[in-house]
Amino acid sequence: MVEDQLEWRRARLVNVKIEEGVNEITDPREVNHPRLLITMNTKSSALPELNSISFYDMFINPSILYCGNTKGLIFSHDTRSHANQTPSQLKMKGIVTSLQLTRNDTHLVASDTLGNAYLWDLRMKKVIVEYKGMKNESTRIPLHLDDEEKVVYGCDLEGYTRLWCKTSGRLLRTIPSPVPCSSTSVPAVMYCENLGNRPGNSALLLGAGDKLYVYKV
Structure with a gap:
């Protein structure tokens, strides 16, 4: 049966x-x-911005999709609506390479291929914090938020991992890569404020090639 x-x-x-x-x-x-x-x-004439998507992220509400494209535009789309929408747009200077929404769905961390990195206020639709120092030319390098959403961090094209205070944009730490880097071999990084569930045990994990490096931060 x-x-x-x-x-x-x-x-x-x-x-x-x-x-x-x-x-x-x-x-x-x-x-x-x-x-x-x-x-x-899909109808390309309905939302021409969707034809050159370079990165996307979802709200905590999974019906709202945030996208970035090769023209530097960041826009949202309600996936529940079948009607043609005029998306709300934010503008980066280069190709959008990374989008990271905060848990409260009110702020967005974004970066582009020119090394620009910003914290956007989605209600006011403007940049409120700039994270300086990223080196990039054409690579899709992601920016990250730690679990506590206090630190913004990422590794750039030259192999330097930078950590910034999310709310002030102040550079907290710069860590060079232990191995040579290129546009196709940027190290993968993850920052944890309480590694091993131990309060105050902050560390950066860096993966390069077949090795994993741990830095006390």
Whole structure:
């Protein structure tokens, strides 16, 4: 009985249209191992900003999508609405490489390929803090927020990891990379204020090549 139900469910996955503009397609030859492909039909004329997306992030409310594009525009879109929307836009100077929303959905940390890094107030739609020192030319280098949302940090094209105070923009620490860097081998970094659940045990984890480095911060 259970096997019959499974076979029926597999058969249901073969070439089924679930709604206009969205299709589920699987290969009938692989019914025992069905695969799912979803294709979405979009209108490029409705939101031309969506044609050159370089980065995106979601609000705590998963219906709101924030995107950055190759023209330096940052805009939001309500995924529940099927109507053409005029997105609210913020403007960076270069290609948007990183977006990080705060937990309260009122601020956004963004960076671009020119090394600019800002904290945006989404209600006032303006920059309230600038994080200086990032070196970048064309690489999509991410900026991060620590779990407590007190520190903004990231590793740049020259291999220097910088940590800033989120609210003031003050540079807290600069850590050079222990290995040579390039546009294709920027170290991955993670800052933790309470490493190992030990209060005050702040540290930076840096991954480069096949090695992991730990810095006491």
